[in-house]
Amino acid sequence: MNSEMSDALRLELLNPTEIKLEKNKNGFLILLLSGENKGRVKLTRAYPYNMPYSYIGVYSIEDDEIGIIKDLSELSENSETAAKEELEKRYYCPEISEILSIKEKMGSFYFEVKINGSKKNFAVKDISRNVRFTTENFIMIFDVDGNRYIIPDLNKIRKKARRLLEPYLY
Amino acid sequence: MHLRFEINIVMINFFGKVLKKLNIKKSRQKSADGSKELFPPDVNEKLISEGLSTLNIILSCKSDMNSAGEYRENYIFFDKEGFYIAEFSEKIKLKRGKKKLSAKAELIRLEAIPITDIDSIKTERYLSTGELIYTFNKEDYSATLFSLGLIGRFDELTKVFNAYKQEKDYEKLIEKEDVNRCLACQKPIKPDKNFCRKCGSKSSTAKRLFAFFKPHKYKLVFIISSMIISTAISLLTPQIGIKKLFNEVLSQSGLEDYEILLASLVSIVLTVIVIKVVTQVFTLIYQYILAGILPFVIYDIKVKIFSAMQRLSVGFFTHKQTGSLMERVSRDSNNIYWFLIDGFPYLIVSTVTVIGVLTIMFMTSVRLTLTVLIVAAITGALYPLFSNVFKSLHHKVWVRNAALSSKVSDNINGHRIIKAFSKESDELDEFSTYSNRLMDSEINYSNIEATVFPLLSMLIFALAAFVLGYGGILVIRGEMLLGDLLAFIVYMEMLEGPVEFLSWVFNWWTRCADSAQRIFEIIDTKPDVLERENPVILPKINGDIEIKELYFEYEPARPVIKNFNLSVKAGQMLGIVGKTGAGKTTISNLIARLYDAKQGIIMIDGVDVKELSLMQLRANIGIVSQEIYLFIGTIADNIRYANKNASYDDIIAAAKAAHAHDFIVNLPDGYETKVGSGGQDLSGGERQRISIARTIIQNPKILILDEATAAMDTETEQKIQNSITKLKEGRTTIAIAHRLSTLRDANVLAVIDDGTVVEYGTYRELMDKKGEYYKLYKLQSEALKFIGLPPQVDNKDTEKSDE
Incomplete structure (x- = not known):
């Protein structure tokens, strides 16, 4: 029973070492997954208030899920900065x-x-x-x-x- | 035309003067020629000076941000040659040291992109902003950001621009600018209104409210005059009862004129009694008459709201919460009722009292009255300070009370889940948190109340003491009679109540006017779905349905149905399958014209549904949906809802056809079982079968089955399917389902995804095509195999329907 439950609760996450996020020349975020260019991507927050940089969903521009990044700090510094900038833009809210x-x-x-x-x-x-x-x-x-x-x-x-x-x- | 132009100028000058008088900052001048304004004149000037011919611009859209997300005034527009992004800043300058402000735009940046360098444009939605993006050679470029509230305008720009690029008729896509402006302040308003919310305010609300009294106007005149008369007479009491008594009777020393004194004493007492009796009689009469007409007025208001609500389209109800609507009908009309019955009479009485008393006080002693007024003014100035504190505290208590009640109602509604997860103690903890918060604010309120009120009454006491002292000096000096002073003090006390009432009655009236305004808002709302003036009434509906290039959205900029095309022949059955949220239910709502499509056409027997009589249309469309509503009443009442004249035979026959008869007669009260809120509990399947029986009685030519059996177990579904098979004979049927087995008998099938038809054809065609339908079929038959059932999706009747 317990093993069944833990199976259901196992969250598949993207491997941070395979992810490279960067801005293209027009300022849009693109994803390179294991070196493959996935084109423009969207990022979503699962817990926008409590954990704004954790459990970040990665979606193609057509809204197909690519995966979840557990924490942006696991990424390379450049990718992290690019991801944070993208999140700031998407989740920008006048203060x-x-x-x-x-x-x-x-x-x-x-x-x-x-x-x-x-x-x-x-x-x-x-x-x-x-x-x-x-x-x-x-x-x-x-x-x-x-x-x-x-x-x-x-x-x-x-x-x-x-x-x-x-x-x-x- | 010329005359109109002149009138426009006159109106503009007139409003300009009014604004000047009121010292209101005027927004930028609008051009007076009435043409569609793309830009404010100063922006227009700047653009022309940059060498742009603004006359050739096809469409412009104002954004409030630049692409870096800073607040700016941006204009995005295009003409036949280019696509432009003009970034302005709004600069506010002081004009000659005066306080008047003038706004003038400064051009920061103008970007022109040749129209050949853009393939298409699109918008993307973020949390509270949107981005306009243009695409060239499959690459995206950012044009601007904007506040999400503007997305409707940007979507229009997108549509028009893309149509222009594809050489389609883009002009018809340009929405006519709302020329409807508020008659008082010239602000743009909804097309169905005359005044904006600000201007359509209390005075006109009062006028409209009092229009409800029109049938009772003579009584109303009588009521108001008796109020004035009785109040005026009652003001004489201290004049006679105290002033005369002291000055003419009690101040006389010696008993030589004992009999004369006694006689005047008796006459004074008698006069006072008569005054009291007369005023009481008047009060009784007007209160009696008022109480007699008010229920009629409130009844009229309620009937008006209810009939307005029946007229309104489904869209209105989905946007407004049912709770807030119910509240409008009951609470708002109650608010009005209590103001009219309590506030309004006392308002007149108080006004007459204040005017009368002040006049008498001035006549008695000008100096004393002036001093009273000065002290009262000081108290009055302090009053708002206290009242603001109270208002804020009171609101806090109210809000926390509301939070507590919603917690309680949440708990009661979710009691099963709370028990199932055994979360009772957690719930109790949460309740205590809310309860404690409420307690804190209540204690705070009481504490402040306990300190402030004695302070206020001390002030009033000080005023009375002052009058007594100063008046006493005047009496001793012989400048005033004792009776005058005593009457004066009594008058002063008489003022207290009415003055206090008048100080807050305005708030009360605001609340009442608010309620009235909300009620008028319902009454004034024009339904989205309107019947044409001379609707087409077909001699007979056959049931051919054709849908062409349909577009629909519930919310602006979120299309649910896109370029939707379908046709069903009379008597055929069409099966619609698709994922949740694909737009299946929306299609059935559009066919029944519960909503109107934004673009495109739905035809029944070759006639646009918008042309058809709503009555005939809806009488011929029967919808059995997953959402079942039974009205309060008996089962029989519910079955014959569509046709009040249905006989007892019909009811039973319909229930039998719907496989509902057996369970109904097994209920102790049979067909006379009360259902609906507070009635007998029925299972989902039972309620569904009653609703099918209701549709059978309606005998529609077009039948829409919207996931009618989705919530049933297999056996019940089988029964209902059988009853539906009977129901379908001789009708056009549209069956919406996600379980393919339900669509066994369909002649044609359509697979819908994301608001559009992705596959259309007979079962055989779709299976051969091995496309979306085939995928769904495989998925479902595997799922059935997995749980050990034979695949039910085999379409036995396909061969027949293929013919």
């Missing part, structure tokens, strides 16, 4: 550094925030569902157009801004 105001009008909440030093306005409906508190102090906000914004650590933004948002957090 809110400051909340200037939150105004409620007719059930919609109008946010005025600062992202990368520039002001941005967006509207959020159904605030208790679209402002999410994932792990301790990590906040995700979804606006009406389907864009998402994050606050990586609520404790790191100013107290006044924190107080504006606090009533809406679970």
Whole structure:
């Protein structure tokens, strides 16, 4: 019984020594698997918040799975950098550094925030569902157009801004 | 045309003036000629100065990022010669030291790619951004990044550009710009609305809300006037009861005019009693009438919402959560009800009281009233400080309470799984965490409340003490009569309630207006699937179905059906197989016109379904799906749902044909067993057989079986298959399945993958072809062999159907 279970739970992983990830001249990520050029690939995160650089899925551009890399640190330095850059691009999410105001009008909440030093306005409906508190102090906000914004650590933004948002957090 | 142009100018000037008055920052000027605007004028100017002829541009799309992911104002566009990427920065300059801001774009970079150097363009979706990519010689190049919210526009650009490159008719793909703008602020809005959410606000909501009172307008006029009269009369009580009593009766010393004094005392007491009685009678009458008309008004509102919901298309319901819809109907109309019955009358009473009392107070003593007003203003200024703290704390309590309740409901709904995994103690721990959080915020709230409220009442007490002291001095100096002072203090107390009420009634009204707005949103929504004005009604539907170049998407930019072509002749059976998510169910929804296709055409007997009468169409299409819904009522009610006139014979005959009769009569209440929520528990197979009986009664010409037997065991499936075989006679049948055995009788088969037909033909043709169908067949027969069953997928009737 136990051996059956461990069989089912055995995760097939890519051999890190066979993997070479690099950027082509147009800035897209390509994979060389045991020396064979697999062309452009996509990377996915399995645990984007807790382990952003582990259990990285490698997919062809047509969405066929090539395999899973257990940890990017197992790769060569160049491959690791290329993979991290690709992940940053795919999983890029505007980070809110400051909340200037939150105004409620007719059930919609109008946010005025600062992202990368520039002001941005967006509207959020159904605030208790679209402002999410994932792990301790990590906040995700979804606006009406389907864009998402994050606050990586609520404790790191100013107290006044924190107080504006606090009533809406679970 | 000329006149319209002038009107446009006038309107623009007018709104410009209004904006100036309101000190609102104006967004960039739009060109006034009404032509489709590709760029704002300043961007246009810059591009022309770079030597581009912007008139020849076919389509442009604005992005908010550059390819490095920095926030920019990028324009991606193409004409017959090239594909361009123009990167702008938005520069904000101060104008002559004034506070007015002007935005002007600065061109950072302009990249032109000859159109011959691009084969096609495409978009890729990332987490919260998208990327526009162009391909040349099978190599990808990045054009720009953009916020995911813009993907719809970029997909349009992609489609138009690729059509242009393939020399197809690209012009019809260019979506007409939404010329529908808010009548007040000129912001673009949904095509079915007049005002944006901001402008279609409280005043118009109030107007629409009060329109529901129209049938009761005379009563309403009576109610409002009696409110005003009774409040005004009640304000006289302190004037007579205190002022007159003290100044004219109690202040007289000596008993020489004892009888006169007694007489005036009696008259004062009697007047006070009469005032009280009169106001009470008025109040009683108006409350009685109001309570009489409000249920009618609320009933009207509810009926309007319900009928609007019946009119709306399936898409509306899938986007909105059922919970939020139910809430709208019940909670929102309750919100309105309570505001109208409690808030509205008290609003009038309070307003009249405040105006009346202040007038009397001023008449009594201007100086004292002014001092009161000054102190009150100071208290009023402090009030929002407290109220903000309270609001925030209260919201926290509310949110945590909601979290706790959803935890409880999660636990109750998942109780079987919790028990099966024996996770009761873990669940309890989690519950305590939520509960503790709620407790913390409640304690916090009570603590603050306990400190702040005494502080506030101290302030009010201080005000009263001050009036008493200062008024006392005035009385001693003989500048004021004692009765006047006492009446003044009573009036001041009378103000407290209404002023407090008026300070928060606006919030209450906002909530009520919110509810009303949400309700009007449902009432105003136009259904996606609309019947044509003079729909075609065919004398008889035969059941020929033809689908040509169909495209459909539930969400923008995520096509589910792509270039889909199929045809079935009347009376034939078509089997559709494919992986989960291939688009099988979507096709059945599109045939029944629960949704409308984005492009392409579905024809029944040679007529576009969009032309057909919805009533006739749906009466002739029967869908038996995996998703079974039984309404609250008896089994018999559910079977005759499609045809209220079905006889008892019909019901039994249908149930027999569906192999449901045997289990139904074995139930203690037979066909009169209550089902639906709160009714008898039926198994999935039993419910499915009832739903098949329902379809048999409907007697449709086109039958869609959407995985109808997927959840059944083999024996039940066999029975249902037999009943379906009967049902199929003389009808066009489309059977969707992943178990190939279900499609034994199909005349033709279609294999669907990723929203399109990849194989089409008879069983024999597909087996000979050794393609996708053959693969599925092999897979399934091996699976059956593996578990020791003979392969069921042999298609015995193929020879017949091949003919």
